[in-house]
Amino acid sequence: MTAQLDPRPSLGAPTTLKVTQTRVIRSEWTKFRxxxxxxxxxxxxxxxxxxxxxxxxxxTAAHWAHADAGERARFNAADRSLGGVHISQLVVGVLGVLLITGEYATGMIRASLTVVPKRLPVLLAKLIVFIAVIGPLMIASAFAAFFVGQALLSGRHIDVAISSPHALRMVIGAGGYLLLVGIIGMALGAVLRNTAAGISALVALFFVIPPLMDLLPNSWADNIGPYLPSNAGDAFWGSPEGAHLSALKGFLVLCVWAAAAVGAAAIRLSTHDA
Structure with a gap:
């Protein structure tokens, strides 16, 4: 009697799944949510x-009747309704830092890099998930802020429509600016690998260094200040009055900052163990 082998694979046999960028993205999305x-x-x-x-x-609407002529001349309704961006950028930036440093703190990053030994797909997946979630959410929030603000200003007839000059650019730009701040925060977290250090670097870059430029000679401040990420962001999405850079130049400068930060994060991830 001869034994016949069953050609069908055992139900309990392990299967090896190929590591693909799509699967890495799904993994990062699971961790994110x-x-x-x-x-x-x-x-x-x-x-x-x-x-x-x-x-x-x-x-603003409540005190409009008491505003002087100079204050009324400088008033920009679209810019006023986006004032919350100056504070929410800190939250988005810190979130970007935490999404990276949190894994280093718990040691989960070692498991991620063991499964994906090429490393860079992990960083790319994190960026894709972050952009896919934060981008639409922040742009939607900026639109909501604009319409809520204009509704409150309409009682004094000082509101503007979304079709008014610069309004649409400012609203979309505000959401895009928040996204880029978060990307820079994520890159800082990947470079520094420490939550306190990452948040400190983010705060210094966006909130500490720009005011300190006023202490430098005017030639230095005029040549360096406009190219800091926060000032470039103000030119990108803020009111055009008083901006040193055009909206397009501000956007390009901010993109260069984000690209440089991500590049540094990629080099750090590729050349140093977790």
Whole structure:
């Protein structure tokens, strides 16, 4: 009697799945949406963007009758309704830092890089997931802030339509600016691999160094200040009055900052162990 072998594979036999960029993206999406801190940070960013717009525009409307001629001449309704962006950028930037440094703190990054030994697909997947979520959400929040703010300003007839000059560019630009801030924060987290260091670097870059430029000689401040990421961002999405750069140049400068930060993160990830 001869034994016959069953050509069908055993149901319990292990299967090897090929590592692809799509599967890495799915893995990063699972990690992104399963973190409670991520959902809280997103909610805070949205609330600040819209809530501060309502507060600022409500106060402006209430005190409009007492505003002097100079204040009225400088008033920009679209810019006023996007005032919350100056605060929510910190939340989005910190979220970007935490999405990287949190894995280093828990040691999860080692498991990720063991499964994906080429490493760079992990960084790319994180960026794709971050852009896919933060981009639409922040642009939608900027639109909501604009319309809420204009509704409050309409009582004093000082509101503007989305079709008015610069309004649409400012709203979309504000959402895009928040996304780029988050990307820079994520890259800083990947380079520094420490939450405190990453957040400190982010705060210094966007909130500490720009005011310090006023202490430098005018020639230095005029040649360096406009190219800092926060000032370039203001030129990109803010009111055109008083901007040192055009909106397009501001956008390009900000993109260069983001690209340089991501490039540094890629080099750090490729050349140093987790």
């Amino acid at each position: 399963s973190l409670r801190s991520t959902n809280i940070a997103l909610l805070v960013a949205v609330v600040l963007t819209i809530g501060l717009a309502a507060l600022i525009c409500g106060v």
